[in-house]
Amino acid sequence: MDRLRPMLGERVTDAASVRGQFGRSEAYRQPSPPDLVARPADAGEVQAIVRACHELRAPVVAFGAGTSLEGNAAAVRGGLCLDMSAMDQVVAVRLADMDVRVGPGIRRKALNAALRDTGLFFPIDPGAAASIGGMASTRGSGTMAVRYGTMRDAVLSLEVVLPDGRLIRTGRRARKSAAGYDLTRLFVGAEGTLGVITEVTLRLHPIPEAIAAAVCPFPALRAAVDATIAVMQVAIPVARIELLDAVMMRGVNRYAGFAYPEQPTLFVEFHGTRNAVGEQGERVRAIVAEHGAAEMQWAREPEARSRLWHARDNTLYAGRGLRPGSEAIITDVCVPISALAECLEETSRDLESSGLLAPLVGHVGDGNFHLLLLVDPSDGAEIARARARCMRGSSRARLRSTGRAPASTGLARASGRIWCRNWAARSRRCARSNRRWTR
Numbered sequence: 320m321d322r323l324r325p326m327l328g329e330r331v332t333d334a335a336s337v338r339g340q341f342g343r344s345e346a347y348r349q350p351s352p353p354d355l356v357a358r359p360a361d362a363g364e365v366q367a368i369v370r371a372c373h374e375l376r377a378p379v380v381a382f383g384a385g386t387s388l389e390g391n392a393a394a395v396r397g398g399l400c401l402d403m404s405a406m407d408q409v410v411a412v413r414l415a416d417m418d419v420r421v422g423p424g425i426r427r428k429a430l431n432a433a434l435r436d437t438g439l440f441f442p443i444d445p446g447a448a449a450s451i452g453g454m455a456s457t458r459g460s461g462t463m464a465v466r467y468g469t470m471r472d473a474v475l476s477l478e479v480v481l482p483d484g485r486l487i488r489t490g491r492r493a494r495k496s497a498a499g500y501d502l503t504r505l506f507v508g509a510e511g512t513l514g515v516i517t518e519v520t521l522r523l524h525p526i527p528e529a530i531a532a533a534v535c536p537f538p539a540l541r542a543a544v545d546a547t548i549a550v551m552q553v554a555i556p557v558a559r560i561e562l563l564d565a566v567m568m569r570g571v572n573r574y575a576g577f578a579y580p581e582q583p584t585l586f587v588e589f590h591g592t593r594n595a596v597g598e599q600g601e602r603v604r605a606i607v608a609e610h611g612a613a614e615m616q617w618a619r620e621p622e623a624r625s626r627l628w629h630a631r632d633n634t635l636y637a638g639r640g641l642r643p644g645s646e647a648i649i650t651d652v653c654v655p656i657s658a659l660a661e662c663l664e665e666t667s668r669d670l671e672s673s674g675l676l677a678p679l680v681g682h683v684g685d686g687n688f689h690l691l692l693l694v695d696p697s698d699g700a701e702i703a704r705a706r707a708r709c710m711r712g713s714s715r716a717r718l719r720s721t722g723r724a725p726a727s728t729g730l731a732r733a734s735g736r737i738w739c740r741n742w743a744a745r746s747r748r749c750a751r752s753n754r755r756w757t758r
């Protein structure tokens with residue numbers, strides 16, 4: 320504190336209320352407050368802070384928006400929390416190259432608002448109001464990954480402060496390079512363990528001429544998954560294809576005031592020219608009808624679409640609303656899409672025997688789904704039951720089917736044991752020694 324005060328003034332604090340705020344996130348965890356919170360304004364300040372912590376051997380945890388779900392930004396060993404929210408500038412938009420340089424603290428919605436008049440947009444959409452630095456660090460994905468990829472595809476280069484305070488850039492402006500190690504990909508998904516990201520260059524996409532969304536209810540989960548596989552196999556370039564089970568649809572109806580059938584349902588969206596969107600919609604309509612879906616209900620106007628996706632984005636809160644006062648322990652499973660229907664059915668059977676209420680939502684086009692195990696936070700036995708279900712039974716079963724759990728985060732505290740099972744021993748040793756080299 321004494322070393323940082325002259326440089327940061329009021330932007331470094333040990334006030335309990337602020338430490339408390341940065342000790343919690345959307346993750347269902349006991350709070351882990353840091354000892355200090357500092358809010359740097361630029362990379363130079365990050366370097367100075369990181370250098371001071373390096374000398375004192377104090378842990379540094381970067382904090383974006385705190386929306387990660389697995390305790391990723393928790394200060395489990397105290398130390399200093401870097402609140403990156405002041406580094407939220409759009410540094411440069413390059414229209415011809417379709418890319419943008421931003422500070423890591425900018426939120427994805429603020430970025431899209433800033434891009435509105437350029438005809439370009441940033442499509443990675445995890446639903447939550449996440450920061451770009453946090454999304455890069457968790458290799459975030461979301462509802463549009465099926466069409467536009469994940470942060471692995473979106474991040475073109477990074478500026479990073481290493482643990483000893485050195486500043487590096489991981490790439491240049493050219494899109495292609497075969498020279499040397501791909502350092503960008505090393506830092507994307509590293510969850511701040513290898514350095515603090517101080518600038519991100521992102522790939523952008525043209526705003527589509529036409530967008531249409533639709534809701535299709537199915538008689539059973541398997542029918543919805545089979546229809547999704549058929550859509551993917553004939554390469555219809557859907558922009559989003561999301562699965563909600565009947566329980567989640569009940570939550571969404573209550574949360575958003577909808578009256579959709581409370582059955583397994585796909586939320587689909589199409590992007591392209593007017594003709595392309597019409598054609599994609601017609602082809603999907605024919606496929607889902609073959610799998611027993613009811614008539615698709617369309618949302619074509621921006622307001623109707625945004626209401627629909629707002630409800631989808633808020634499934635965490637819609638799900639929790641089904642059991643007021645509950646917290647959600649969230650699983651994150653990704654399997655090859657061919658194994659998805661079986662995996663979902665097995666999960667449903669698991670749940671029936673557990674007596675737990677657990678709405679399901681999935682980025683089904685990528686074979687990725689989440690269960691929200693709703694628990695009473697004061698009921699230790701129930702929490703233990705939910706954790707056992709989520710960590711041992713379900714995850715192991717999914718790993719046997721050559722999938723991965725969790726899909727979106729690998730290094731988080733909550734997922735440590737699963738991370739170990741996901742990775743072969745040799746890859747684990749390699750990842751660990753990489754982390755040692757950077758210390």
Ligand SMILES: Cc1cc2nc3c(=O)[nH]c(=O)nc-3n(C[C@H](O)[C@H](O)[C@H](O)COP(=O)(O)OP(=O)(O)OC[C@H]3O[C@@H](n4cnc5c(N)ncnc54)[C@H](O)[C@@H]3O)c2cc1C
Pocket residue numbers: 344345380381382383384385386387388391392403423444445446447448449450451452453454455456457458459460461462510511512514515516517632633634635636727
């Ligand atoms: C309702 C809901 C739905 C969600 N759906 C999805 C989804 O579909 N797909 C998905 O991928 N995620 C999803 N998430 C999780 C979350 O939004 C992502 O993990 C997001 O990428 C985290 O961004 P953040 O800014 O909140 O990061 P934080 O939670 O603040 O931090 C996440 C990690 O990144 C590190 N970090 C943050 N900033 C930096 C930096 N500048 N440099 C280095 N490290 C840094 C932190 O130390 C931490 O390890 C969802 C969350 C919610 C609440």
